[in-house]
Amino acid sequence: MAIALTFLLASFLTASSLLVSGQFQDFDITWGDGRAKILDDADTLTLSLDAYSGSGIQSKHSYLFGKFDMQLKLVPGNSAGTVTALYLSSDGPYHDEIDFEFLGNLSGDPYTVHTNIYTQGKGEREQQFRLWFDPTADFHTYSILWTQETIVLSVDEMPVREFKNMERRGVPFPKEQAMRVYSSIWNGDEWATRGGQVKTDWSRAPFTAAYRGYKAEEGWREEMLDQYSEDKLRWVKENYMIYNYCSDGNRFPQGLPQECHA
Template identity: 50%
Template structure:
């Protein structure tokens, strides 16, 4: 049985029995969902299947809080099947993964005077919307709405995390350290793996770290968009 809910009519479709959901974008509306809980540190995984075909100008995002963007190129077609996108956030670092492969790490460098997310609790969000004013070649390529509706699919959301409620964490200092993710760091081989991200693929993945990355300034995470007609990199 399917249940539809959204701020935009039925642009969100959830198949409760299969733990599968879809977000749909039309010319006059996008859609999104968020986790029920706020978190302060955790490992969050979700499988996504991105919008197929010519969806240039639309953006599918999966994020938490935010400052700037970094662009990477995936080694597979993210529209052909589900792939696992993960965010690891602990007191030592924030690491983004795709199918278990680390693609970016932000270390805690507070000792050097660089701010770090130690006290800002966040929810997990995902959304799809029209961003053809900036996402495709700086707004030069506009969304072809004859191809709509644009649908991205999601499943298997999993949060191994410290739930933050009323200023209190569900993780005490003792039980948090029992979770492998709480102290997980990248070893040299993992860092090398992330550095070897190919630059020849056609599908872009962008990591967001700020309010300039998306005009409305959503929280840190990943978003995927096609760079132009046929997913060509500008």
């Protein structure tokens, strides 16, 4: 089902924000032994995976709240078994984390966008979506908005997931630990494609994801989605969500997590 270009995310209720970085010189290559490459005067980046190793980067700066945009062009063709991750994370066993994970596919099958949110080291808040376009044909913008009131994951300014601050209900919310921006590509064929049924075809390696248009803005502390954007979020859930932990009673026989009752 195609999506009209007019289905864009409306403006957030914004305060002033500060652009603190916008090139890949703001990142360190943390692993991959040459498989991560910063190119074009730090304007573009590629991360690659082969049978021996994947690769990854992390931002030099850490942030407490902000909006983070990255343009990605995902691995084309038969990418089954590969996982391309874009996420924010703090350090330590009780870390906070906000995840995009793009799960590879057999040629012709859609990518799965796997999302998760960790608070104080606890995750198990997975939601999964299909995309309304081919994410390997061109660059698309994937965004994380993190404020004191909400977390919003967006694709081309279309919100796909929101996790609101529900501390009043006893649900921990990430707001005390600063987080860095990370991205990586790695082999997840034990679970990524059809629950691990489809394994990585290493004859197609290296698998490469391309990046550009990185932007991080601090100063987003009080913003929330407006009603127009809430409507678009509901539309995405109705048409493109394929898994929601809050609907998985078999997984939580003692009762769904508290935030699912909001």
